[in-house]
């Protein structure tokens with residue numbers, strides 16, 4: 188029996204865990220007792236069905252074991268097993284030929300939500316010369332972090348609840364469904380008397396526990412937050428001294444906020460006036476207060492403006508960098524960060540400017556990122572990593588595969604993502620991937636995306652590789668764990684880390700001098716060297732953890748990492764990029780008001796993507812023990828609506844939008860407005876065949892068949908696509 192520390196990468200809690208192995212079998216996972224925040228992680232891990240079922244996941248017979256090469260038509264499900272050396276040689280040859288013909292920008296790459304160490308991906312792509320990396324960071328925290336950095340000079344997106352916290356406001360976030368390490372401290376704060384405000388169109392578990400639940404019309408967040416800001420300013424509830432000294436553009440903000448009077452905001456958002464007033468007054472008078480947003484805000488066509496307003500709320504109330512409020516946690520000063528590893532300067536400006544969509548959506552690109560980070564670096568000495576922060580525009584990249592415009596994209600490497608199911612407008616993604624000259628997928632399983640690949644490569648999981656977690660450089664700590672199992676067992680399997688893959692490909696493509704480390708562990712040894720440890724020593728002697736001492740009101744010493752050195756309520760960066768420097772509400776791209784002709788046929792508002800245990804995004808559906816807990820994809824419909832449509836609880840229903848239709852099982856749910864329906868995301872069915880037309884059930888219940896990626900409907904600043912406020916119709920699926 189042996190027990191080692193690892194970092195669980197199955198969700199964003201990134202729990203440090205002790206994993207026990209007996210005779211080659213994973214037998215137990217629990218929170219790592221030597222961690223300084225053990226108490227928080229212990230509750231999360233103890234409550235986590237994934238931790239309990241880790242053995243079933245790890246030893247699952249369907250996990251990929253060796254590289255596969257397509258031998259039939261694309262999507263035919265016919266594969267041969269090949270060696271890693273053959274796979275890397277052939278992929279490198281094809282990539283080289285495509286680069287010679289079309290230029291390096293012909294290679295695209297897609298990433299997921301921080302299951303891997305994508306700084307090594309960025310390093311490869313920068314050295315190769317392509318800016319066409321797309322990923323979920325554009326709609327998942329990468330965007331919150333960058334907006335926050337533009338306004339505050341570092342990210343305050345991730346909040347920490349302290350005993351001092353008097354108020355918590357959750358915006359489109361349901362931590363019990365996705366981030367229990369945040370949820371348990373919120374419950375503790377409530378017990379101590381803190382108020383909980385929840386902004387969500389659904390009565391989620393968090394909304395159930397809220398003191399004030401603002402059940403808004405999906406997509407109207409900006410109007411709501413601007414209405415609250417207006418009340419806070421008008422009633423003098425803001426922190427005048429802090430605003431005078433440390434905020435830029437307050438007068439202009441106050442003027443803009445006046446455009447959001449209570450009556451009008453209530454009409455736009457469907458939230459009763461008295462509730463908005465109560466929320467604004469509670470937030471404005473309960474200090475310190477913490478705000479946390481999640482995807483409910485990021486998945487809107489008005490997302491950047493909503494985030495801008497959400498970050499203004501803690502700023503004008505003086506809740507920045509105070510204990511119990513929004514903490515600025517500077518990067519670890521010694522650890523060699525992801526940003527340093529990425530070699531972002533290796534990508535020439537001429538290539539950066541070729542990022543598809545960068546001219547139109549200028550903020551979350553190399554240009555916008557560089558503009559923000561030059562100020563961040565001035566104050567903090569480091570930026571946070573680019574790999575989940577700056578992108579080419581995904582809808583544009585998939586279109587370029589089909590049209591060759593603005594330049595041909597003929598190859599893609601998908602690592603740690605499943606765009607067939609997780610990218611908006613799956614039908615377009617399918618056509619685009621089918622059209623490629625080369626498609627490579629590295630994953631744990633054969634997914635619907637892998638079904639369309641030329642090469643499928645078996646990835647080492649967090650249990651088979653060492654991990655140093657810094658949450659992509661935004662944490663002020665370094666948390667390291669070991670590999671529990673070897674990635675290669677002779678005669679059984681040979682998986683590799685993403686580091687090995689990018690290094691192997693890079694060396695074959697002339698990058699040898701930039702990959703001096705033989706393994707991921709060696710590269711961590713190098714990155715930990717300034718702390719005086721190798722990875723092994725760091726884990727053995729320091730418990731694998733080191734953090735920067737918490738300091739508050741650091742701005743008094745160093746200012747804010749923004750162009751003005753203050754919190755930019757009025758953003759000079761948005762202004763410089765040619766966008767509105769203040770938040771302004773805009774109707775969702777598709778709604779009863781903006782597209783009334785569409786609403787005639789599609790009368791309901793569709794939101795997608797709420798989290799549900801124990802599955803996560805498009806993962807884990809093949810794990811019997813977890814799937815039994817959530818066997819079917821669920822659509823929530825208000826019983827009143829369901830009864831009008833003749834839909835019983837448990838019936839299968841069709842959901843249809845102008846883009847397509849798919850089926851899920853209906854759950855009657857009182858906690859949703861009768862005019863709104865919510866469909867789960869990430870659904871495919873590993874138990875169905877992989878060959879076309881099945882593609883492991885990619886067309887059955889996949890909500891991204893419904894979602895919109897029309898660039899004209901994306902956020903005009905970031906290019907983020909709207910997953911949460913489109914229009915749909917619902918009807919019963921005939922069953923016998």
Ligand code: SF4
Pocket residue numbers: 195196197198199200201202231232235236237238367
């Ligand atoms: S899956 Fe469970 S154990 Fe793993 S990080 Fe998430 S909460 Fe922690």
